[in-house]
Amino acid sequence: MICRAVARGRTAGIRLGIGDDAAVLRVPQGHEILVTTDFSLEGVHFRREWHPAASVGHRCLARGLSDIAAMGGEPRAAFLSLALPAGLPQRWVDEFVRGLLALAKKYGVTLAGGDTAQSPARVLADIVVVGSAPKGKAITRAGARPGDVLYVTGELGGSAAALDELYRGRKISAKKFARHFHPEPRVAVGCFLRERGWATAMIDLSDGLSTDLHHICEESGVGAEVLAEAIPSHHAASLEQALNGGEDYELLFTTRPGRKVPQKIAGVPVTRIGKIARSGVFLTRNGERENLAPGGWEHFRR
């Protein structure tokens, strides 16, 4: 089980950790709060034979932090609900918690509560991340306008490329595929864009570029055009993987046409990959324009 002491090391914003009916969080004056919740289910989001426990813990929290980053928010506290099968080695749990807490510490997030239960068979985790942003300043998916420019952070397809290797039964290097095993949520980039007021719409790439771009287009009531050659692919990834692979946890955002965006923000490369149009979502590849359908990322496509 999770040690109570784990949550006792608390930062100033948290009044109560694990050990009361609810955690009490202070909210900075003039801020509103952001809440996101994400499952990490064995057999759906990870496999114990593929993912070291510390990576599972890291990825579990990274999913939530990335959602806060996509709003331009500052993450504050995390809550972990964890159901474990009876026979699970304590060492697995310790490593899971270690991976999760290492990432939490890096982003100044306190594990402030949660729930534990016995699971019939598989490991089930649900992470809640609470963040905040100045009132009215959180960046939604709904602000893109025709003519806006489309940017993406980092490289795409690395996580999908790693999964494909794992499916083929190959041993792969956690270092080469760090984006899969230890994705880095783009919190600093999100905050930077929110502070400057540059991003008109933003989303994190959890389902894959093609699908998440459709989410922005739907919420903003616009279309988009992407240039295939401009997409920054992971060196091991195909264009297909960069377009449709999920779990890269990069940020996809739009700016007004005149905005000068630097090539790096908070040390992370930022690449212009297209623009917002009136309607339809298109990919131009080798000079040919085609429809870009949502690639339908499905976890462990069974």
Added chain:
Amino acid sequence: MICRAVARGRTAGIRLGIGDDAAVLRVPQGHEILVTTDFSLEGVHFRREWHPAASVGHRCLARGLSDIAAMGGEPRAAFLSLALPAGLPQRWVDEFVRGLLALAKKYGVTLAGGDTAQSPARVLADIVVVGSAPKGKAITRAGARPGDVLYVTGELGGSAAALDELYRGRKISAKKFARHFHPEPRVAVGCFLRERGWATAMIDLSDGLSTDLHHICEESGVGAEVLAEAIPSHHAASLEQALNGGEDYELLFTTRPGRKVPQKIAGVPVTRIGKIARSGVFLTRNGERENLAPGGWEHFRR
């Protein structure tokens, strides 16, 4: 008597619901936020053959609302993570959501987000409830002092009595055992006590009186004495069930000795059952004093 914020049918506080990376919640000025998270796992917290889907949805949210009530908080928003097995009838899901939303509406809580996934076999739900309370006013488990008086709301043991009947394979009436199938979180009582500043410590009875009393004693660094004859038992419950049965979701709280507490708060009976002592947790029954050990409620004691 109903707490002001509870009575106000609220949706104004939620800026974004399901459909962005995170929900954005406004926090009333001068409030801090309360966060609680609770699993509802098939086979652990409920069984599909025993509990109608609407009851499972109701109980799922009630667990979280009760935690907020135990802090004297005002519930604001809920987030539901739900993993469903492939073959589950849509009707079950519809009924589950209907039961959950009916309770949410009653308490002015918005379902503001969540996550969904496919489950390998059983229904897995995790509910997050976010509430708020004026800064520094949330009622913790830690404020009881020797001499304080111990009170409990409602009747105890009804939920355990229902479970025992179910274990014996008996059909039972959902009306007779409403406390099991449709527990009512004591939100208005919690708010009343917080507004008046009467409760020195409070907890909700999810694990059973004996266990939850120990939680208050541990966090407050005190002991307690309970009078068996004073415990308000459900008409179908034994003393054993009233002492050790879980999931009644009543409130257990303490007040300073001089405080006059009415027999009902917000329409709910309030009963004096004992007092806080320096150390030890004791039960006096037929004039004999014995140790009261934590009764160790375990869900579906397998």
